[in-house]
């Protein structure tokens with residue numbers, strides 16, 4: 387246990403035993419009830435934070451609204467400079483923050499570091515973008531007129547994030563929102579509040595050093611009720627919410643009711659299609675990593691493998707053999723492949739899913755189960771499982787946030803595989819393993835994958851920040867991170883300027899006085 391002690395990291399990150407959970411920047415407050423964060427790694431309580439009260443929330447919103455007036459007039463490249471300084475802080479604190487992510491959430495230390503690297507990458511991307519944020523110019527139909535569009539800051543962006551990417555999702559939103567001139571209020575998952583406190587401390591130091599006002603980066607803590615303070619609040623024009631489809635439907639209806647904007651990043655049910663022309667070795671590596679990486683708790687985790695009958699037995703045998711090699715244990719020990727899942731409720735959902743797939747006629751190829759004994763005291767370590775199943779099973783149609791892989795067969799043309807792949811309510815990530823150009827192009831075409839992410843000869847999980855990230859259907863339709871995802875954090879304005887002495891009307895309309 388000594389080896390994995392994170393006391394030193396907590397000191398570096400200024401996490402105390404009892405932390406206020408609400409902040410407007412450098413100012414912290416907290417009179418609400420406490421949430422204690424327990425590590426799924428060893429079941430130990432790490433530290434506590436207070437949940438945000440309605441009164442504290444009011445103070446946060448008022449401070450953020452005042453800060454917006456200053457921030458929106460700060461030139462975008464200067465806002466980029468703040469984000470650049472923040473990325474320096476992240477580089478400095480990469481190891482302790484990565485370790486806290488690993489310990490509080492349960493992903494491997496390497497993945498914890500990877501998450502902080504993603505934060506650094508999106509900051510770098512945002513810094514460059516801060517000198518762009520460009521609109522188009524168009525030719526006016528009226529003589530002596532100029533027409534163009536501009537993007538202006540929106541105001542307060544509310545960010546609600548999930549436990550599984552406790553810090554990266556915040557930065558995907560906030561780095562872009564800040565350079566766009568918005569101020570942010572973040573409610574992290576109630577399962578990972580401490581990584582939220584740590585991130586807030588880091589940005590608050592940067593803001594203070596630059597004499598910027600309180601309110602540009604705010605933190606609130608608590609569960610759905612605290613998230614709901616923001617979703618119902620007209621003063622928050624954009625809600626970016628990452629989490630389950632169940633949560634997204636609620637958030638979308640509350641935000642929609644007030645005609646606010648929402649950016650939704652919800653559940654996936656991601657599949658890899660394995661064609662007769664697939665490289666089997668690559669397929670197995672991609673599928674196993676996709677299914678068991680982060681213990682099956684990525685929104686892009688591989689849930690379904692749709693394999694052509696000609697290679698079905700080969701793939702099946704190779705998968706079963708690979709699962710036999712998996713080492714499950716403390717995620718801070720780099721020899722382990724699979725760590726714990728988030729909590730015992732999640733363990734119960736995993737067990738229920740295995741029961742359901744059996745009840746619906748599924749055939750268990752690699753038996754699941756909860757691990758017991760030394761090193762598994764938290765009760766959160768489970769055996770990654772594989773079941774042969776059919777796409778129409780109720781349980782296969784739902785996302786179970788745990789390491790369960792469903793193996794399915796197709797015959798004939800790749801369109802039969804596509805029908806199964808697209809035959810679920812979610813539309814986040816998808817992949818095809820093939821060396822056949824026709825199959826690959828078909829998969830990427832308008833009659834191919836219906837997902838927001840479609841990969842060839844790569845698995846479903848792991849995305850680069852340079853592309854727009856998100857999915858269709860019940861995944862919510864939002865896009866974050868790279869490409870032109872920044873546009874959602876701004877309002878678009880079309881401007882027409884007449885530099886003549888005449889007032890011609892559009893569409894040639896005459897209006898003589």
Ligand code: NAD
Nearest residue numbers: 547548549575609610613614629630633651652653654685
């Ligand atoms: P969750 O839906 O339980 O919680 C997510 C967040 O929403 C939490 O902060 C929670 O407090 C908040 N919340 C819940 N109900 C709310 C309400 N009514 N109003 C306001 N806020 C509310 O999800 P989770 O278990 O933390 O995360 C796992 C889920 O997130 C999976 O479905 C996964 O696929 C999804 N996810 C999606 C993406 C993506 O980019 N598409 C990324 C990460 C995770």
